[in-house]
Amino acid sequence: MDTLHPLVEALISLMLLIGALFMLVGAIGLVRFGDFFMRLHAPTKATTLGVGGVLIAAMVHSWAGGRFGVPELLITLFLFITAPVSANLMAKAALHLKVPSKAGRPAGIDDGAQTQDKQG
Amino acid sequence: MMPLALDIAIAAVALAMLLCAFRLFRGPEVTDRLLALDTLYINVVALVVLLGIRQQTELLFEAALIVAMLGFVSTVALARYLTRGDVIE
Amino acid sequence: MATGTIQPKRWLAHPFMSAIIAASWLLLQQSLAVPQLITATVLALVLPRVLAGFLGPQVKVSSWATVVRFAGIVLWDIVVSNITVAKIVLNPAREPQPAWVPVPLDLRHPNGIALLATVITTTPGTVSCVIDEDRHEILVHALDCSDPAAMAQDIKNRYERPLREIFE
Structure with missing residues (x-):
C-alpha cells in the first residue's frame, strides 16, 4: 500500500476512533457500575460496536490494499456469535453463586444449577 | 491522518485494558474477575488487529482470530467451573 | 454418497x-x-x-424478506442502544435503574429461542440471563429500565414477532 484515497483514509480513521471510543466506554462501565449484573453489560457493548468498528476499519484497509480481508470478517462474526454465549454463561454462574444484584434477586430462580443441568 | 487515528485508538484500547486489569484485581466477586478477563481478551483482539493495520501485515489478523477462539473457550470453561465445580464430567 | x-x-x-x-x-x-x-x-x-x-432438525426459513428486515432492525438497534448506554456510562450524575424483566415466550422453535436470546444480549442495555424452556420464559437483566412490563412487550413486538414469522 503506498497512498490511500483521502476519503478512504478518513473513513478508516473515523471507524478506528469510533471503535476505540466504545471499547473505552465498555471498560469505564466495567469499573464504574455498582454490581455484577450491571457490569455484565460492558463486554457486550465493547464487542458489538467497539470491536465491530475496529474490524470494519481493518477490512476497509485490506480492501484498499487489494486484499480480501477474510480473517477480519471471520473475527467479527466469531465475536458476534460468541459474546452473547459467554455473557449468558457468566450470568448463570453469577446467579448460581448468588452474587448480589442491585435489582434484587429475580423471582422464581431458586437454583441456577438446575436450569444449567438441562442444557448441559 | 490515519497514523494519528491509529495511535489514539491504540492508546484508548490500552487504557481500556488497564481499567479491565483494575476490575480483575479488585473483584469483589469471582464472577467480576471472570468478566474482567472476558473483556480483557476482547480488548487484546482489538489491540492485535490495530497492530496488524499499523505494521501492514496479514499475519497478525490470524493471531487475533486465535486469541478470540482461546478467549471464548477459556471463558466458557471458567464459567462452567464456577457453576458446576467441574468442566468436563 | x-x-x-x-x-x-x-x-x-x-x-x-x-x-x-x-x-x-x-x-x-x-x-x-x-x-x-x-x-x-x-x-x-x-x-x-x-x-x-x-x-437438531434443519431450519426451514419461511420468508427471506423478513430475515433481511429483521437483520436491519437488529443492526440499527445495536447502534442506537450503544449510544444510549454510552451516554449512561459517561454521565457521572446519572445512576441507572437496573431491573429484572421476565419475557414470556410464544416462540417455540429451540433455534428461534436461542437466536432471540442472542439478539437480546447483543443489543446493549439488555442481557438475557436465564432461558427457561419449561416455563417458556427468558429472564432479562436490563441496565436502565423503569417499566419492566413495557420493556418485555417491546422485546416481544420488536424481536419475537419477526422471529416467529421466520421460524414458524
Missing part, C-alpha cells in the same frame, strides 16, 4: 452449513488449489455429520 434413504444420519443433511464451512475454509486459505478444494469438501461433508446430534 447417500447409501440409503432410511439412514438416520444422512450425508449433506445441512447443505447451507456445509456451504458455509467449505467457503470459510477456502477463504481462510485464500486459494483454490486442488488440495484445498479436497480439504474443503471433506470438511463440509464430515463436520455436519459428526455434529448432527447437536444441530
Whole structure:
C-alpha cells in the first residue's frame, strides 16, 4: 500500500476512533457500575460496536490494499456469535453463586444449577 | 491522518485494558474477575488487529482470530467451573 | 454418497452449513488449489455429520424478506442502544435503574429461542440471563429500565414477532 484515497483514509480513521471510543466506554462501565449484573453489560457493548468498528476499519484497509480481508470478517462474526454465549454463561454462574444484584434477586430462580443441568 | 487515528485508538484500547486489569484485581466477586478477563481478551483482539493495520501485515489478523477462539473457550470453561465445580464430567 | 434413504444420519443433511464451512475454509486459505478444494469438501461433508446430534432438525426459513428486515432492525438497534448506554456510562450524575424483566415466550422453535436470546444480549442495555424452556420464559437483566412490563412487550413486538414469522 503506498497512498490511500483521502476519503478512504478518513473513513478508516473515523471507524478506528469510533471503535476505540466504545471499547473505552465498555471498560469505564466495567469499573464504574455498582454490581455484577450491571457490569455484565460492558463486554457486550465493547464487542458489538467497539470491536465491530475496529474490524470494519481493518477490512476497509485490506480492501484498499487489494486484499480480501477474510480473517477480519471471520473475527467479527466469531465475536458476534460468541459474546452473547459467554455473557449468558457468566450470568448463570453469577446467579448460581448468588452474587448480589442491585435489582434484587429475580423471582422464581431458586437454583441456577438446575436450569444449567438441562442444557448441559 | 490515519497514523494519528491509529495511535489514539491504540492508546484508548490500552487504557481500556488497564481499567479491565483494575476490575480483575479488585473483584469483589469471582464472577467480576471472570468478566474482567472476558473483556480483557476482547480488548487484546482489538489491540492485535490495530497492530496488524499499523505494521501492514496479514499475519497478525490470524493471531487475533486465535486469541478470540482461546478467549471464548477459556471463558466458557471458567464459567462452567464456577457453576458446576467441574468442566468436563 | 447417500447409501440409503432410511439412514438416520444422512450425508449433506445441512447443505447451507456445509456451504458455509467449505467457503470459510477456502477463504481462510485464500486459494483454490486442488488440495484445498479436497480439504474443503471433506470438511463440509464430515463436520455436519459428526455434529448432527447437536444441530437438531434443519431450519426451514419461511420468508427471506423478513430475515433481511429483521437483520436491519437488529443492526440499527445495536447502534442506537450503544449510544444510549454510552451516554449512561459517561454521565457521572446519572445512576441507572437496573431491573429484572421476565419475557414470556410464544416462540417455540429451540433455534428461534436461542437466536432471540442472542439478539437480546447483543443489543446493549439488555442481557438475557436465564432461558427457561419449561416455563417458556427468558429472564432479562436490563441496565436502565423503569417499566419492566413495557420493556418485555417491546422485546416481544420488536424481536419475537419477526422471529416467529421466520421460524414458524
